[in-house]
Amino acid sequence: MGWVVAVVAGIVINFILRILFRLFVEFPPDPTEITVGVIVVSLLSGFLAYLVGGYAAGRSVRVSGGSNGAMTAVFGLILGIILAIIFVFFDLVLTGAVALPPVGFGMAGVALIAGVVLFLVNLLGEYIGGKLGEPS
Numbered sequence: 001m002g003w004v005v006a007v008v009a010g011i012v013i014n015f016i017l018r019i020l021f022r023l024f025v026e027f028p029p030d031p032t033e034i035t036v037g038v039i040v041v042s043l044l045s046g047f048l049a050y051l052v053g054g055y056a057a058g059r060s061v062r063v064s065g066g067s068n069g070a071m072t073a074v075f076g077l078i079l080g081i082i083l084a085i086i087f088v089f090f091d092l093v094l095t096g097a098v099a100l101p102p103v104g105f106g107m108a109g110v111a112l113i114a115g116v117v118l119f120l121v122n123l124l125g126e127y128i129g130g131k132l133g134e135p136s
Contacts, residue, residue: 002054002060002068002069002072006073009052010046013045017044018041043121046122047121047122050122050129051125051126052129053069053129054066054125054127054132055130055132058130058132066128066134069126070130072130073123077119
């Protein structure tokens with residue numbers, strides 16, 4: 001339940017933060033580029049969404065609200081990895097490609113580091129939310 005709440009909250013929070021970002025920044029960010037603004041918006045929206053999801057997970061259990069909240073982020077990571085594998089497999093099947101092209105540590109490295117940091121921030125948000133939602 002906490003993960004579903006986090007996803008819905010993330011959609012709403014991300015929409016609001018994108019509107020605020022466009023109000024204060026003159027130029028729209030390039031969707032193919034990872035900029036500092038995009039990373040900050042992703043970190044903030046992910047933290048707030050998973051904070052709400054962790055709170056919902058913490059409220060639904062009797063004990064260990066922080067652990068249950070953190071497991072929501074882990075569940076989201078596992079589901080994301082499974083979906084990525086499925087999408088890559090279907091992309092390879094549909095295009096007829098046999099092997100993935102080699103990836104350098106340039107843009108892929110930045111995306112990997114940003115993804116790890118985003119996961120850790122989400123995990124922290126879930127744990128704090130779970131502790132806040134834990135019945136006393």
